[in-house]
Amino acid sequence: MTHAIGITDISAATTSLFFSLTSLAEAQGTSPGKYLRGIGQHEMSVPGDDEDIVTLAARAAAPIVERHGTKEIRTLVLATETGIDQSKAAGIYVHELLGLEHNARVVELKEACYSATAALQFALGIVARNPDEKVLVIASDIARYELDSSGEATQGAGALAMLVSADPAIMAIEPASGLFTENVHDFWRPNDRTTALVDGRFSVTVYLRAVTEAYDDYVRGGGAEFSSIARMCFHQPFTKMAAKAMQTLAKHAGAQSVASAVSSLEETMIHNRRLGNTYTASVYMGLLSLLENAELGAGERIGIFSYGSGAVAEFFAGTLVEGYREHVRPGALTAQLDARREIAYEEYRERHIRADRTGDYETRAEGKGPFRLAGVRESIRVYEKA
Ligand code: HMG
Helix, strand or coil, X not given: CCCCEEEEEEEEECCCEEEEHHHHHHHHCCCHHHHHHHHCCCEEEECCCCCCHHHHHHHHHHHHHHHHCCCCEEEEEEECCCCCCCCCCCHHHHHHHHCCCCCCEEEEECECECHHHHHHHHHHHHXXXXXXXXXXXXXXXXXXXXXXXXXXXXXXXXXXXXXXXXXXCCEEEEEEEEEEECCCCCEECCCCCCCCEECHHHHHHHHHHHHHHHHHHHHHCCCCCHHHCCEEEECCCCHHHHHXXXXXXXXXXXXXXXXXXXXXXXXXXXXHHHHCCCHHHHHHHHHHHHHHHCCCCXXXXXXXXXXXXXXXXXXXXXXXXXXXXXXXXXXXXXXHHHHCEECCHHHHHHHHHHCCCCXXXXXXXXXXCCEEEEEEECCEEEEEEC
């Protein structure tokens, strides 16, 4: 018997602080319009002293584990480009914080912002082999660029967890996938750096090329026609990037109205405009925003374009399941976004510099989530329940 396989639960988390892009523009002497309208970003989430990709990932996944229990979750895949260790998978700390079973596998995946999609594809494969198992996929990142760089306005932070199972309650993922890989240096972070190196304008060009390349591969492999895809979610390093991507794709695919295709993205941008770039989680934050805010019916097809600099891209689609809205916890992420404390420019800069500290340290209790990083002791990261 073949089962539909896909996303049966989805939940997201963000940090306890935020910095407004109006404040950034004022401090730089730039017009706020460049950020608010030019790149389509209003705020960026900033981590508290005791928040990192582990506490964010566990905070995102905790409601899923509470709802579904631990017994059937035999795999946890954590996608990130904000690695905390060169060897050990960050997901092992998350596994412990969530109280998952010892009889489980845990692994970390990396390819810039793309790797959550690889994690999702791996999860679909595992469930296809063992339909009684569920796979917890978590994307967790803190996007950091150098102070005073062009990328600074596109920083952000957040995590998104998805539970993948047979007979999913939210979205069944279809088998067709369009792929694209090319060795480019549009954005990368060598091992000796805590902030990314980026060729900003070039990265936009590569992203847009990857959209049409991955989409064409999707169509060649039996993917659905553009006109039968009800809505699309694009990776959103900044929300305006998704609009540029849709404009390019809609023209390429011969859409009847490019303008209405672009305006159909609005509901995918509500969370990202306030989070900033959440790297691996970003495209799925767009999906969550769409699921919460759009009126869509069972069977409607959602296209997903995932892009990771370097570069790897994938275009695929899923169909919504009857009653999907009852499973998405509307308002939960908005409540976290609203609860963040705003920080001023001086504090934002101090924190940016402090985040580069190394060696052993103790953290200040600032996070609003259920888990915190207590400190680093003898080179071991110590996490605890808040
Ligand atoms: P910039 O070069 O400083 O900005 O930074 P700009 O001069 O291109 O202006 C941006 C837009 O604002 C332009 O609109 C301006 O016209 C407009 P566009 O021409 O693009 O449509 N503008 C205004 N609009 C209204 N009122 C005003 C005003 N002033 C200007 N007053 C850049 C832009 C993207 C280069 C920068 O933000 C950057 O370097 N970001 C980081 C890299 C990035 O996000 N790249 C995106 C593609 S790569 C990707 O998505 C992967 C990534 O997520 C990493 C990963 O995979 O891990 C980044």
